[in-house]
Amino acid sequence: MATSSPTEGRFAQVLQCPICLETLRRPKVLPCRHTYCNSCLQSHISSKVINRGTPQAYFPCPVCRANTTLPDTTESVDQWAELFPVNSIVSSVLDVSEETFDEKFCDFCVKWNRETSAKSFCKDCKRLMCTLCKEYHNETLSDISHNVIDLSIVYNISIRIPSLSTIEKCIKHLNKNIEFFCMDHSSLCCNTCGFLEHRKCERVIPIDDMIKTFDAKSKSKYLETNIRNIGEHMKQITSKIKENADNIQKDKSAILKDIRSLRAELNAKLQKLEDDLIASLEGNHKAEDLTLHNQEVRGQSLITAIGSDLTQLDLVMTHGSDVQKVIILHNMEKNQDRYFKALSEYQEELRCIQIELEVNKNIRDFINDVTQFGQITVTRSQTKLPPCPVVTVSQPTLETFSGFSGTPLKDRQAVKVAEFIVKLSDDTSPCYISDVLTLQRAKHVFVDYNNEKIKVYGENFQFQESRKLQGRPWNACILPDSNMAVTLPHKKTILVFRTYDKMHSVREIKTRLECWGIAVMKDQLMITTAGEEHCIMILAINGSEIRTVRPDNYLSEKLLKPYYVKINKNETVIYISYNGGNKMVAYNTSWNVLFTYTDQDMNGPHGIDTDREGNIVLCGYSSCNVQHISTDGKLIKTLITKKAERKVPLTIKFYRDMDRFFVTYLKCDNVKVYDMCD
Structure with a gap:
């Protein structure tokens, strides 16, 4: 008896075209991995293509709106959809779903006008056989090894798995397998991509090395x-x-x-x-x-x-x-x-x-x-709706990839590679960028204390948007829910913004004391109170105060005015710069002092960050320099000297897991970009 295909329920969503909502016909897959009927994709491209007639012609994906460049604009318009590869996974599922399960008869018996149910299939002879004919077939060809299989296996869809091999193919070079991962661009690539697009990247590792540490x-x-x-x-x-x-x-x-x-x-x-x-x-x-x-x-x-x-x-x-x-x-x-x-x-x-x-x-x-x-x-x-819940998971740090090689950062020098202006036309004061936050998708947030703004720049440092605040912002961090928190110390307020696409205010957190530096550790907020009590407030994510921390010897050691706080990648060490005492102190999670860093050439510690190897970089507000410090509190070298810049550095921030960093300066409309070079 004929039965319905088990794949109809299991793969129903895979087989449906997002455009016509019918079963996919000649499924074509875009680089963003969304699949459409060939004819539906062709109609969409024809109506939505931008820069038609130029080598830069592209169109948006109907589902995710990702821009897709046409592989070959010299082809005729009616062939554009053909330029994209077939989704072989979907095709194999379609082939499975279209099979019927009508009763099959033995091909040999049919020749003698007998209808005997087929039980086996010879892949070499391409013949269906009943039990008796199978025995005769095997005896006749005893000297030849034919591949005879049970029909229950052939038609048992539940154990037929579509080919997944095409997943390993490069979307740009269909005849090449993906073999490498570029950590500089978070990109999978084949040999050709690696040579053409990533030959200058320092952190290109074999995908097998990535697998070793990939959870x-x-x-x-x-x-x-x-x-x-x-x-x-x-x-x-x-x-x-x-x-x-x-x-x-x-x-x-x-x-x-x-x-x-x-x-x-x-x-x-x-x-x-x-x-x-x-x-x-x-x-x-x-x-x-x-x-x-x-x-x-x-x-x-x-x-x-x-x-x-x-x-x-x-x-x-x-x-x-x-x-x-x-x-x-x-x-x-x-x-x-x-x-x-x-x-x-x-x-x-x-x-x-x-x-x-x-x-x-x-x-x-x-x-x-x-x-x-x-x-x-x-x-x-x-329409008012609650925000979509998106969870985050900690990612492996670059040093965990065994394929990484290169000169240690302690042996490199800081070389300025770029400089760009962050002053906007409606800014009324010189910029005072007190913090920089690097986000995903090449977005950077600049906290302008003087002009009471947060400013967002994208790739190539192109301005995207700004937000005027009702108070002077100082520091910022990313929360576990991927939102951004910004401190307004004089207002005793922490503002929370959603960072996807344009900024949207989510909520406010009121604090008992002035809130200056901010960082997140183990789902708790670490807040420095530079203007009052010289302590560290520990808050829950919802803003409720858990406790305050202040060393017993803070007066004798002059641990005053803690402006900045930084947590290391493993969330095991807390670094705090004390501007009032010319010290940077490292604490463990129990708030025991691991070491206190001082140096005769470091005055007025301000902005603090860590590089991808865990070393510390510290801005000297009064000494006009930036120092590179080891994880045990020893001076490695001075990265930026007063003689080189003759400006007061406020804060330093590394790109996300890269050897490039921003430095901002007091009352300066420019932000400078440095690379750690050999």
């Missing part, structure tokens, strides 16, 4: 959680849209009732005005309902794509090789960001729509004077 299970868990949370959040949004559509339908019904009750009091002249108003209502409702419908469809498309990714993730994590897991998880991590960006854009576009009737106050005198019955108005307001 695929943990990464899979948090990626699956994040993507599932985004999918669930998208479901909430589409549910809100449907609820909104139902509400405006009720609005429409209520307005129609009002219109018809008024019409009963009017004469024939009112008929035309009533028809016109109803037409206006219908038109507005149709337009707004269509808008909500389109938004709902788009949301469903994203949900489908997310479900597809989760299915593929489950498939690879269950049956894939280590290399395949690394690759699919790396791709899923990028898709997570794209999904979150698409979710943010999607949520920003949503408006709560309400249809209302504005009745003319002189309606009863309208016969001679009024030319219209009323007016249909549409009100759109921002």
